[in-house]
Amino acid sequence: MSTFSIFLALIVVVAFLLVVVVMVQNPKGGGLSSSFGGGGTQQLGGVKKTTDFLDKSTWALATLLLVLILLSNVAINTGDGTVDSKALDPNATTTQPLPSTTPLPTTTNEAATTTSDSLQ
Structure with a gap:
């Protein structure tokens, strides 16, 4: 189990506890609990320091x-040091292909010219 997985499990547990603690609190201004008959006059467990x-x-x-x-951000496993993108790798050298210097063969389309002449 990696360090990041341990941090992730701890984050989930702490987040769940935080949600529980926030939900248990009595709202200071009454909130929704006073409009549903809570009244806001009862102390949780009868203790003022709660x-x-x-x-x-x-x-x-x-x-x-x-x-x-x-x-957990520090503990993220970055892999074995290889970079997937050459744009992010400072040591990568990329070479662009050179344009072709040989002329492209020209083809004459005699059939197209003869059919256009015959249509006139």
Whole structure:
């Protein structure tokens, strides 16, 4: 298992936890929960410090997610050093084919000229 795969798995787990923490939070302005009968007066679990914990955990998970994404960019496997495109390879030398110096054979189309003369 590569380092990038490990970072990818951690990013998915942290993103899922971040979504869960954000969904559990009680909106400050009432939000949609107050319009559906929530009232916004109940504290989650009856503890006043729960909102502080959820707020801090949201910031911590968001920061962790950003750091993991930046570190995973460093861990991306770039392969064995070969470049697929010669435009991106600074050491590649490309040669353009030279134009042909031999004249093209000319063909006379006598049948076309005779038919056009006979139509007149």
